Amino acid sequence: MSVRTYIIAEAGVNHNGSLQMAKQLIDAALEAGADAVKFQSFKTENEISRHAPKAEYQTVSTDKEESQFDMVKKLELNQEAHAELIAYCKQEGIEFLSTPFDHESAAMLTDYFRLKTVKIPSGEVVNAPLLLQIARTGVDIILSTGMCTLGEVESALAVLAFGYMGQNGLPTTDHFMKAYYSSEGQRLLQEKVTLLHCTTEYPTPFDDVNLRVIDTFAQAFGLKTGLSDHTDGIAIPIAAVARGARVIEKHFTLDRRLPGPDHQASLEPSDLKRMIEGIRQTEAAIGRSVKVPAASEQKNLGIVRKSLVASVPIRKGELFSEYNLTAKRPGTGVSPMRYWEYLGISANRDYEEDEVIDPHALGT
Known part of the structure; x- marks a missing residue:
């Protein structure tokens, strides 16, 4: 039996600051068959300088004169909004996830709301203090790795190992790596951490996806791996599952024409549903590695052979x-693999043209 892929419908900031729209996104994720719906938790003042420029993809879909700070500030969800969305997800039967971008927001998710799992975004992989804070709470972590080298991923995992082990020593590189190389650190990482391959470009060019990194992660770290996908369409997440991804994350929106930084690079609900259906079909198709006739094709043996x-x-x-x-259909008689065994043998009875040779004719 194939392993079921955990599918995260990334609502992100596509609620445009509206609690009603956020709930509609939850409904859409549930209808599409996602396992979880994920939002983003941040205090803009804690995350972004007022002088920070926008990313190129953000300038395409938002006011060019607006700063990144002002753009993001309108998309905050406060603690009360989080509480309402968490309760709504629990009521509807879908897991609530969120990505914290600062210490205060991380504490809100882990200490106040006590989420079991936290998603860490690609931009925070080198933010060791935030990684350490989250790991020390003991929550499961899904770690995106966009823009990273393999060495940077290892360094981040070392910080997480140190945090999970509750080390009281100074948080230094040497202590991080000692925790990482310890058997206990490795056990905790394997138990609690999922690595997501990711390319931080919206949309990601197909020749920058590099799905083979999923294999590299599995071999290098021995952790559960997956893909946070930013390509157009649904083909790449499905292909990633065929390659062994255990978790898929994909942005979605109610309408790609809505104003905001991420809508244009997101799936609409109908496509999200198609993606999830494709993933479930792919899971079923992966099956076993043993090559034997499948149950469904057994009935065709006598017809096709x-x-x-x-x-x-x-x-x-x-x-x-x-x-x-000669050899002709149907395959209900002697296999043509035995053709040479019958040459030179006396026919045991009369045969009409096209009549199947009697299996008992050999040796008569």
Whole structure:
């Protein structure tokens, strides 16, 4: 039986600051069949300088004169909004996830709301103090790795290992790596951390996806791996599942025409549903590695395969030969794999043209 992929519908900031729209996104994720819906938790003042420029993709879909700070400030969800969305997800039966971008927001998710799992975004992989704070709470972590080298991923995992182990020593590189290389640190990482391959560009060019990194992560770290996908369409997440991804994250929106930084790079609900259906079909198709006839094709063996038949009328006692013996459908008689065994054998009875050769003819 194949492993079920955990699918995160990334609502992100596509609620545009509206609690009603956020609930509609939850409904859409549930309808599409997602396992979780994920938002973003941040205090803009704690995350972004007032002088920070926008990313190129953000300038395309928002006011070019507006700063990144002002753009993001309108998209905050306060603690009360989080509480309402968490309760709504619990009521509807879908897991609530969020990505914290600062210490205060991380504490809100782990200490106040006591979420079991926290998603850490690509931009925070080198933010060791935030990584350490979250790991020390003991929550499960899904770590995106956009813009990272393999060494940076390892360094981040070392911080997480140190935090999970509750180390009281100074948080230094040496202590991080000591925790990482310890058997206890490795055990905790394998138990609690999922790595998501990611390319931080919206949309991601297909030749920058590099799905083979999923294999690299599995081999290098021995952790559960997945993909946070930013490509157009639904093909790449489905392909990632075929390659072994255990978690898929994909942005979605109610309408790609809505104003805001992420709508244009997101799936609409109908496409999200198609993606999830494709993933579930792919899971079923992965199946076993043993090559044997599948249950569904057993009934076709006798129809599609061939048997030895008389190519011309054959009289009893006549020798089977290349002239009078051939292979044709159906496959209900002697397999053509035994063709040479029958050459030179006397026919045990009369055969009409196209009649299947009697399996008992051999040796008569």
